[in-house]
Amino acid sequence: MPNERDAWASQLRKGVLDLAVLALLVSEAKYGSQIVDELAARPALAISAGTVYPLLARLSRGGLVQTTWQESPVGPPRKYYELTAVGRRQLSAMAEAFAEVSSALNDLMGELR
Amino acid sequence: MIRTLDELTPDARAAAQAWLDQMVDAVQPALRAAVREDLVAHLCERLDATAGVPDVAQVTLAAGPISGGPSSGARWTRRLLAGWRLRDLAGRIAATWWNPAEERLLVPRAMGLGWDLNLGAVAVRLGVIEPDAEAVPFTATPARAFATAAAVPAALAAAAVLHYAVRGRSLPDRLPAHWNAVGVPDRWMPKGRAAAVDVMATVVPAAVAGWAVRSGRPGPERAGLIAGATLFASIGATTTVARSLGEQPRPWLGPVLAAVGPLAVGAVLVGLARAGRAEEIRRDLEETNE
Numbered sequence: 264m265p266n267e268r269d270a271w272a273s274q275l276r277k278g279v280l281d282l283a284v285l286a287l288l289v290s291e292a293k294y295g296s297q298i299v300d301e302l303a304a305r306p307a308l309a310i311s312a313g314t315v316y317p318l319l320a321r322l323s324r325g326g327l328v329q330t331t332w333q334e335s336p337v338g339p340p341r342k343y344y345e346l347t348a349v350g351r352r353q354l355s356a357m358a359e360a361f362a363e364v365s366s367a368l369n370d371l372m373g374e375l376r
Numbered sequence: 377m378i379r380t381l382d383e384l385t386p387d388a389r390a391a392a393q394a395w396l397d398q399m400v401d402a403v404q405p406a407l408r409a410a411v412r413e414d415l416v417a418h419l420c421e422r423l424d425a426t427a428g429v430p431d432v433a434q435v436t437l438a439a440g441p442i443s444g445g446p447s448s449g450a451r452w453t454r455r456l457l458a459g460w461r462l463r464d465l466a467g468r469i470a471a472t473w474w475n476p477a478e479e480r481l482l483v484p485r486a487m488g489l490g491w492d493l494n495l496g497a498v499a500v501r502l503g504v505i506e507p508d509a510e511a512v513p514f515t516a517t518p519a520r521a522f523a524t525a526a527a528v529p530a531a532l533a534a535a536a537v538l539h540y541a542v543r544g545r546s547l548p549d550r551l552p553a554h555w556n557a558v559g560v561p562d563r564w565m566p567k568g569r570a571a572a573v574d575v576m577a578t579v580v581p582a583a584v585a586g587w588a589v590r591s592g593r594p595g596p597e598r599a600g601l602i603a604g605a606t607l608f609a610s611i612g613a614t615t616t617v618a619r620s621l622g623e624q625p626r627p628w629l630g631p632v633l634a635a636v637g638p639l640a641v642g643a644v645l646v647g648l649a650r651a652g653r654a655e656e657i658r659r660d661l662e663e664t665n666e
Contacts, residue, residue: 295508313479316507320477323511330511332660340657342508 276310280318282361283308285346285354288328292345295319319344327353381416383425384432391432392419415439460488466593466600470514473603474645476500476507495642496649504646509653514595516659521651522595525602525644526585529609532640533575533582536616540571543620551619559629570619577612581605599648603641610640 287293287301295316303309322328327350332340346354381389396415400408422435468486475483476496483494496513499505510516540547544567551570552561565573581604588601614636618629 295506311479312507313477316477319508320511330508331663332657334661340661342506342656 294341470600517652532613533578559626
């Protein structure tokens, strides 16, 4: 049942996408295509640019990230995204909730392994 | 708030149980236990131990009937009607015709049924703009860019007016009103009426665009108004040219008439979006340098 598995995995990805993008920004500011590429480098989290950009716009409108254009060493300036204080708080709350769910699930699935 | 329905007075509990039985009855048997549990939680959250029968009635009435949402018929009606809403139509048009963050080229229309071309996605594919140049397109676009964009429908209107003013006398008394598939005129109208139609079709949009520039409306709304005005004015101006071409078949006329509008609108929206992007960059880089 590869299709059902893929569909379910895709739902799961959508549910944690906010967390994934916020977590990518925890150490440093990143620009849009860099965020898309870094997600793509993790196949389990790979999501199309068409999903990532509207999400970034939403996070920015919600005040979780702020954007700044910066000169690029190659080519035109780039728009960088960085976490705001609110974004950081939200990220820790989300990470905590995710850890709880994940540990409960791991507990439940212990017998599977 | 209470923890179980047992905390209620016997009368209130009986009323709550009766409501639960009635509600759960409407649900498929496999789901009854789960739904009942949810409804009990709903009641417990909203009632306290002193609640009487009227309080229970109030909470249960507010909960409404259980159903799977509106029927598909009602949903479709709502969706159809949503397509004809007038509220913020200009802003919706701008968001439909220019949504660079969205990858799809065809998107549901802002007004009515069907699909429109997402020129923002086209621009991203052509490398003209980044998908995230502005979080909300046209919010950073400066006033002078809107004034420049509104000059496009104004120029088209001026061209149509000049055309009839200068060449009007030398044009035949009747002008084409319709063309067949190979671009041969198959319906005609008097010159005066054709001129009036073409002048109106370009001057009114130009006036709307001019008003939009000075209106102080939000950027997306102004962009939508100017884009719509450009579409109508470009169709009007192309028709003006087409009417003066005579009776020879011109098979390219149809495709040109169809392409001019989107091209003109695309150029205007690219200009506005690039101006917004430039303004954001200027602001950010100046702040960094300060």
